[in-house]
Amino acid sequence: MDFSGYQVEDFFDEMFEEDGSVRPHYLALIDRLQSLDPEEMSQKQKAVDRAFLRQGITFTVYDDDQGTERIFPFDLFPRIIPAAEWEFLEKGLTQRMETLNLFLKDIYSEQKIITDGIIPREHVESAAHFRPEFMNVPVPKDIYIHICGTDLIRDRQGKYLVLEDNARSPSGVSYLLENRDAMKKVFPHFFPKSGTRAVERYTEDLLATLKYIAPDGVDDPVAVLLTPGVYNSAYFEHSLLARRMGIEIVEGSDLVVEDGFVYMRTTEGLQRVDVIYRRIDDDFLDPDVFRKDSLLGVAGLVDAYRRGNVSLANTIGTGVADDKLIYKYVPDMVRFYLDEDPILESVDTYLASDEKERGYILENLENLVVKSANEAGGYGMLIGPQATEKEISEFRDLIKTKPRNFIAQPPISLSRHPTITSEGIEGRHVDLRPYILCGKKINILPGGLTRVALRKGSLVVNSSQGGGSKDTWVLYGDR
Numbered sequence: 001m002d003f004s005g006y007q008v009e010d011f012f013d014e015m016f017e018e019d020g021s022v023r024p025h026y027l028a029l030i031d032r033l034q035s036l037d038p039e040e041m042s043q044k045q046k047a048v049d050r051a052f053l054r055q056g057i058t059f060t061v062y063d064d065d066q067g068t069e070r071i072f073p074f075d076l077f078p079r080i081i082p083a084a085e086w087e088f089l090e091k092g093l094t095q096r097m098e099t100l101n102l103f104l105k106d107i108y109s110e111q112k113i114i115t116d117g118i119i120p121r122e123h124v125e126s127a128a129h130f131r132p133e134f135m136n137v138p139v140p141k142d143i144y145i146h147i148c149g150t151d152l153i154r155d156r157q158g159k160y161l162v163l164e165d166n167a168r169s170p171s172g173v174s175y176l177l178e179n180r181d182a183m184k185k186v187f188p189h190f191f192p193k194s195g196t197r198a199v200e201r202y203t204e205d206l207l208a209t210l211k212y213i214a215p216d217g218v219d220d221p222v223a224v225l226l227t228p229g230v231y232n233s234a235y236f237e238h239s240l241l242a243r244r245m246g247i248e249i250v251e252g253s254d255l256v257v258e259d260g261f262v263y264m265r266t267t268e269g270l271q272r273v274d275v276i277y278r279r280i281d282d283d284f285l286d287p288d289v290f291r292k293d294s295l296l297g298v299a300g301l302v303d304a305y306r307r308g309n310v311s312l313a314n315t316i317g318t319g320v321a322d323d324k325l326i327y328k329y330v331p332d333m334v335r336f337y338l339d340e341d342p343i344l345e346s347v348d349t350y351l352a353s354d355e356k357e358r359g360y361i362l363e364n365l366e367n368l369v370v371k372s373a374n375e376a377g378g379y380g381m382l383i384g385p386q387a388t389e390k391e392i393s394e395f396r397d398l399i400k401t402k403p404r405n406f407i408a409q410p411p412i413s414l415s416r417h418p419t420i421t422s423e424g425i426e427g428r429h430v431d432l433r434p435y436i437l438c439g440k441k442i443n444i445l446p447g448g449l450t451r452v453a454l455r456k457g458s459l460v461v462n463s464s465q466g467g468g469s470k471d472t473w474v475l476y477g478d479r
Helices: 024-034 038-055 083-107 121-125 173-186 202-212 235-245 301-306 318-322 330-338 355-363 389-401
Strands: 058-060 069-071 074-081 147-154 160-166 223-226 248-250 255-258 261-266 269-272 275-278 311-313 369-372 381-383 406-409 416-421 424-433 435-438 442-444 449-453 467-474
Touching (some): 038 069, 038 074, 038 173, 074 083, 074 424, 083 147, 083 160, 173 202, 173 235, 173 467, 202 235, 202 275, 235 248, 355 389, 355 406
Parallel strands (some): 223 248
Antiparallel strands (some): 058 069, 147 160, 147 424, 255 261, 261 269, 369 406, 424 449, 435 442
């Protein structure tokens, strides 16, 4: 493969220095890739695409008139993170996870962070996913978020920044696992020599996390994964995780609550369930408590949860921690709960609910990225520098109508990574979603899902918006 025409341009490039030299941790890889001709690489890419199609490694795009089921695009060019850099990320993510769990415990009990004036009460109470009905409901081991996916980006100087925390049902880890399997198949001789840390333990660690939070007195807990069903965009992931953990994947109709306990219907009768890894939003969990029209959940489940007879991962109400408005206060939370400075920085954030900051946002819409506080997947978002006057005008009206629903941030020039395109190897913007498990200890999978904006110039990496993914190699060393 020929990199002579590759242009770093005015971006931080993950593989090349500004002067065009290769960063040390990519030297072994580039030696290998330069020995491949483009046709050989193209054949490997096609082999992976066919394998993904056969295995049904797809995702669903809602409201797409071209068909809902798509193969998740995978770029063969891996992203590499050296050991020292990963160690820094691990410390920062661990600190953030500890903080968010302390925050959730606090706001569902004493609310010291509110009474001490660190976060305005109205910001918490107006959050769409704050569940005041769960105030003072104890949770096992005082852990609220057991599985978190935190999105990281790098700015023009290469500094890592937290973009958002996904503290409800973070998805994408199945693609990470499948990407690694695919890479091992197409580079069978190179991979063992690459010094890359393994990711295959994830499902084993996830199962250990689920068992750790089982109700007191249960020695051999039964865990299940609760899915909305085959039409959910992440169903492929649900089935893969359940299969690899060796637990049952169930829908709401497979479970029943009797005398305050949850049971699974089996061919041999009812079997008690102790832990539920739910991939269903709070609103749909239990029609007796939340949405009455929900056909996805289980009547009586919340009662069993309140009694301590079943544990949920993640706990009900964790969504307040990933509200984009609350995100602004995470650095303050770190100082408040841990008396430490944040290791990982956040992106500067303006709140439309604040009158002064709203004025700034409305005057500078063409220079800002505006996000809906509770949207995900790249929806409900305005990228001011790339928006039309009509789009800016529409967002101006939306912000004025419901200011609580919007935040704004300066556009970050995301780092780029060499990517295989129809025009050859070109730079494309990337982010990184590491997966964090919080059980007996905090465990961060060495890697994460690198998402890549496959459209030239695009800053949106979400699969639903034309993004793909790369395998992420965390090295044992620094080269």
